[in-house]
Amino acid sequence: MMATTHALAGLVVASAAVVVAPGQATTALLAGAAGGLFPDLDAVVGTHRRTLHFPAYGWVVAVPAVGLAALVTTEWSVALAAFTVAAALHALSDWFEAGREWRSWERTSDEAVFCHLTGEWLTARRWIRYDGSPEDLFCSAALAGAALLVVTGPVRWLVVALLTVGTGYTLVRRRVPDAVDRLRART
Numbered sequence: 001m002m003a004t005t006h007a008l009a010g011l012v013v014a015s016a017a018v019v020v021a022p023g024q025a026t027t028a029l030l031a032g033a034a035g036g037l038f039p040d041l042d043a044v045v046g047t048h049r050r051t052l053h054f055p056a057y058g059w060v061v062a063v064p065a066v067g068l069a070a071l072v073t074t075e076w077s078v079a080l081a082a083f084t085v086a087a088a089l090h091a092l093s094d095w096f097e098a099g100r101e102w103r104s105w106e107r108t109s110d111e112a113v114f115c116h117l118t119g120e121w122l123t124a125r126r127w128i129r130y131d132g133s134p135e136d137l138f139c140s141a142a143l144a145g146a147a148l149l150v151v152t153g154p155v156r157w158l159v160v161a162l163l164t165v166g167t168g169y170t171l172v173r174r175r176v177p178d179a180v181d182r183l184r185a186r187t
């Protein structure tokens with residue numbers, strides 16, 4: 001899924017804090033969005049969908065973090081819980097997408113996300129055919145709608161901005177690989 005969809009999913013997960021820890025809600029929402037984005041940094045710093053994606057081990061960190069936040073509710077513990085749950089959810093949800101290839105609609109790879117627990121790539125389920133697909137945008141819109149029901153203040157603008165960027169990306173997504181190839185050929 002698009003990074004913006006993952007960020008919105010993290011935001012929606014973190015919106016639980018609005019109910020259970022309203023004093024820490026804004027930090028939690030931002031931490032949730034950041035946690036949703038975080039795993040995809042491995043596209044830059046390592047092997048995409050492997051180095052920073054932990055579909056199983058992520059929960060080994062996230063579940064105790066939620067427990068800690070419930071026991072000791074501070075700004076930092078709630079933010080840590082939101083961040084780790086959002087990051088674990090991101091890695092797990094990549095399993096339901098296409099393979100990790102650049103032109104995922106060509107279906108040349110079944111490698112969805114690496115599971116460090118089993119030491120294997122999880123097989124792509126392809127519920128979402130590729131990042132930036134219409135169904136991906138639909139998920140983004142649904143998540144943004146859910147978030148807007150809960151969040152208030154400046155975070156609402158973050159939700160709108162994420163959905164706007166996601167919409168723009170969806171419009172050009174299938175042309176991006178060719179455009180990048182042309183740019184590379186020129187340099």
Ligand SMILES: [Zn+2]
Pocket residue numbers: 039040049053090091094
């Ligand atoms: Zn990912």
